[in-house]
Structures are given as structure tokens and as C-alpha cells.
Amino acid sequence: MNDVLITAARVLTGPGGEHVEDGAVLVQAGTITAAGPRTAVEAAAPDGIARHDFGDATALPGLIDCHVHLAFDGSDDPVTALQDSDDAALLEGMAERARRLLGSGVTTVRDLGDRNGLALRLRDAIAEGTLPGPRILSAATPVTAPGGHCWFFGGEVEGADAIRDLVRRNIDAGADVIKVMATGGGHTRGGPAVWQSQFTADELRLVVEEAGRAGLPVAVHAHGTAGIEAAVAAGVSTIEHCTWMAEGGGFDLREDLVDGIKAAGIHVCTATSPNWRGFAERVGHERAEELFASMRWMAKLGVPMIAGTDAGVTRAVFDKFVNSLEFYEYLGFPPAKIVDMATGDAALALGVGGEVGRLAAGYRADVLVVDGNPLVELDALRRVRFVLADGRVFGAER
Template structure:
């Protein structure tokens, strides 16, 4: 079956690529044609289903490069997780996946769950059993004994244990390896957030074993020593990258230069709640911390979009709140859209198949009211989401239609 989506404009993904009165033709799970409405209509089957949004914008589906579906974004997501059976937890994760889809997200990278539940959920979504974005899941994240998020089951001690867990996650269907290089705020009993949990040699084992399984490595690293170890080991992405040290910060230009040279990308994992963080942390101090991501970009380090959805107050239904962080840093709206599509797809290793409106690409498509190049808030007005060729009407739109009938 073919579906033709017509809109006032089509944003193709890369910044600056735009078609006025654009159209996208989808056949099964693949985009087969993109162009002006007359051009694309001429190639469509006579019985093609046509959806028209003359005042809207069609663009690639959004990608969220850092979520935790196992957490519920409450004030105590760890407590909620401990109180949930795997069955209840999986049900909650399915609901959160639907929230992401409702918000225009068609691919997520889940960076840590319990018992590989996100892998199971991803399979259910892929089969069409449940609605949701494609899930690229890490399974149980590697951490040190008593370390950050050890309650998820990924504690390892020594080379053999590291290799064993990477292999088990890979065998279970993981699409990425996640390693907690430093402590983290969610684990009050663990090491300080700046403290390093793995040596560069141990991280090299993680990377070696991941490469053998054909998987990238995402490194949670707040502390500068941990960032340095991760860069030396050659991970693919560094999550957070806040340059913390005992008693302050230690920003190293040599590491930024090395990241750029090695193609290591950074995910700020800016919560949609980032403005509240700035208020609590102090506006001026927060600005100094935030501006370091622009500094990384200016040093040639690629950034990717991620919300850290699931941790306290990082909700699943406001990815645009996180994207507004990049606008705050001075990125143009067209580059913010490129960031959450093309750039994040590149960082996740899926840019050859998704994140562009182009023939041959996976049919991950978003239609919104208005023009996000004028105001990013338009991205909150999702009218239609197509994930892997499956059309989905956001719950808000469906309820409004029922109320009007």
C-alpha cells in the first residue's frame, strides 16, 4: 500500500534543504519519492492514500539519543523501579514509548534498563504488536561493584566479567554497549559523580569486546578523569561530559581536540527540565557549564540530541524542551532540526537508513502544524507520525477528533 503525504513545506533533514509544497511517497516501510506535490503524485499508484497538510511541515522523525524507558521521570524513579515487577515495568515502558511516538520521536537509544526489558519492548514494537519508536537498547549497563546504576544488574569486576556481560547483552539483542565510566546522581550510595569507576585499560576491554560484537560504545562520564579514560579507550559517544573534578571543574582543551580527531561525539543529555536545573544551580554558573557544549562544537566535536528521559522530571512527552537547549546555545533552528535527525543518526550509526526524507530511506516521518524554522514550538504540534512505515495519529490529535465528532 502507498501513502502520499503532502505539506506546505518539506524539510529533508540536512540544514538548508527544503521543498515548498513538498510531498513524500511511502510504500510499505520505505520512502520511494520526495519532491513537489505534482512531481511525486505523478509517480504514485492510482489508489494511493493521500493525506494533505497545506499549513504544515513534513520532516524526518525525531531521534532521541539518550533515554531510560525503565525509569518513570518521577521524583524517585529508582524507588519506582524497585517497587515494580518486570511485568509491571514493561507495561510502564510501553506507555512511555507511546508518549515518545506521540511526540514525533521515531527512534530512541535506550541506555540502560533492567533484565534487557527495553530489548524485549523493541522487538514488540518492531513486530507491530505495540506502537512506539524503534528502540536501540543497551540492556544492562556495565558498572563497577556498588557503582552507578548497579541495581540494574550490570556490576562487573575484572576483564573476564566485563567481556562476559558485553557478550550476554549482545546475545540478547543489544544495539549498543553502555558503560558507566563515572558515578552518577541517581545512585546516592555509589561513588561521587566525578569519580572514575573504570581504568582506561578496562575501558579498552569494553571497546574491544563491543567491536567484536559489531556494537558501538556509549560512555556515561561526568568527571574529567573518566572522560579522559573514555577518549583514550576510543568509545563512540560520551554522555553528559560535564568536566567535573573533586571540588570543581577541569575543562581540558587537549581532550576536546582528541575527541574531534577520533570522531567521538558528545550527548549533553539535556533534560527537558534544563531551565529548572539552571535555576537551582545558579543561572550564571549554569551558563558557564552549558556554554561548554558550544565550545566543544566549536572545537569540531559532534553533538547529538538526547533528553535523558526517565530520570527525575525528564519527561517523555517533551523532546522539544531538550531541543530548545541547543537553540539557547545559539544554534539556528534549521541546525537544531539537523541535530535531532541527521547528526544524531550519524552518531548512532544509522544515518544510511533513516533521518532523511529521501528515496530508499526508512519511512520515519513527522508532520507538524506550522513552521519549526520560525518557532521550534511547532514541533510540539505533531499531526501524524510514521515510524517504520506505520502511520500513527498522536493521542492528542485523536482525542480532539473524537471530541469534535
């Protein structure tokens, strides 16, 4: 790990755009020991510490992508690519994709489904410093129905005993979160329709209870409104996608369920692809706007939202997180709120809010430095100058 002193024109020190001008961050033994005005932080720094002075730049917490699939390669057919790869080749590809995430300023990811626990192995190699990459929170094998969404990851179960057994196996393997496919989805040929439920509320509640015994959160993939209703009733931690789809392809927006989401403290991760503009071109702008309007509706009603890319699925690459963040700008979110969604808000939602997501004493040293001011223009997040992940400098200063 690197002991470093970082100075920049702006240092983001809290939510809502809170920052100091002419600031600094002091990192020692992988932990932030001071962050604030440059003169005060410099006074706390030991003599001879390595310095990185960035001038008109912004230091902020490393970004958090709340929804990725490292086992997918983002190609036109990621499922076939997965099935054609043995575990050794797949793990090698996952490591390269993790490296791309880190290079773009993402220092924490939540991986929501892989094969044979490979993301757990990669997580541990990165944590040990053997490989470069972001901190990984892994769901290991996602829970799905026989022939259900993403069955090819190996998590097909039916009935209470089988559900409990898979959750326990994931816990024993070291999973950080439990993932359940509550409805159908894309990328599963011959599987249920995206709006179609795969589990009842009681079955989801069983998952929540079993995971809760181990202190683990539960993330539920739910496109259909019926699946969203079951997830809310079960008391899950996050709902992924949350597109409010009804049988036949329409939308069924229910304010009572939004009230339930807010009351339960559930966060929604829309998992918007970096290629969301291309999605609108493919399905038609009218259809896309219907979907986008449902996201805007949730935000207006105060649903807590966090940012993810679904990186790995078709055309969702691993180094374009800012493209996905620009979706929220399109919805009308101010840049400061979007930065929070990708840092502190995300950390709290994923259960690591006391460790990452802020530049403050006692937090892990995940620091991103970019040219310009992302509180004014999100595009600044593309101009990466420096990445520090868990106290380790990644790549050369740019």
C-alpha cells in the same frame, strides 16, 4: 504498514535546512520511495493511494532522542519506583512511555540502560507491530562497577573477565549498543561522586574491542574529565553528558581532549533534561551557567553534538523533547542545525544513518508533520499533526 502520499508546504529533504516548497513524500511497504516536489512525487504514486494533505505544514524525518531510560518513570524518585515494580508492571509502564515518545514525534530512541533486558522485549514488540512506539536501540544492561552508578540495573562487574562476560551476554541478548558507566552519576545513593572514575582507559578499551567484534558501538557515561579522557583513549563511539567535572565540584576543560574527540569522530550527547530550566533554579543560575558554558565551549570548538533528554530520570518526562532542543537554541545554535542534531546527525552518530534520519528514497518511513516551519521556530515541533513510524500511522491526523 500503510502506503501513503503526504503533501505539505515544506518537505525537508536534506541537512542544513535543505527543503522543497510544495513538496510530497511517497511511502510504500514501509519505505520512502520518493520525496521532493509535489507534482513529481504525485506522478510516481499509484492510483487510489491514501493521501494526507497538510497545507501550511512541514514534513520532516521523525525525531531521534539519543538518550532515554524507559525503565525510569520521570517521577521525583524513579529508582524507588523501579525497585518497587516487578518486570510485568515495569514493562507495562515502559510501553506507555514509548507511546508518549511516539505521540510527540520521536520515532527512534536509544535506550541506555534497563533491567533484565526489558527494553529488548519492548523493542521487538514494537518492531513486530504488536505495540506502538518508536524504534528502540537498546543497550540492555549497562556496565558499571560494584556499587557504582546505576548498579541496580544488574551490571556490576570487576576485572577484565567479568567485563568481557557482561558485554558478551548483552551481545547474545541482542543489544544494539553497549553502555558503560565510566564515572559516577546522580540517582545512585551512596555511589561514587559524579566526577569520580569507575573504570580505567584499558578497561574501557576492552569493552570497545569486545563490542567491536560484534559490530556494536559503545556509549560511555562520563561526567568527570578523567573519565572523558579514558573514554577518548579507548575510542568509544559517543560520550554521554561530558560535563568536564573535576574533584571538588569545579570544571576542568581540556582543549587537547576536545581535539581527541574530534579526531576520533566521537559524538557528544549532553543528554539535557527537558527540565533544564528547572535545574538552573535548583542549583543556582551561576552554577548552571558554568555548566552551560562548558557546552557552549565544546560547540564553539566544533565537537559533534547530538540531542538526548535522559528521559525517565527525575522530572525528565517522555513527551517534551522540544524542551531539550531549546537548550541548544539557548546556547546559540540556529534552528536548522538543531533539527539536524535531532534527525540526520543523530542517525549517523547512532550507526543507522543509511536507514533513518532523512526523507529520501530507500529510507525507512519515519515521517513527522508539524504545523509551521521548524527551520524558523523550534516551537513548530510541538504542533504535531501526523506521525508515521516505520511505515505505520500513529494516532489520528491532527
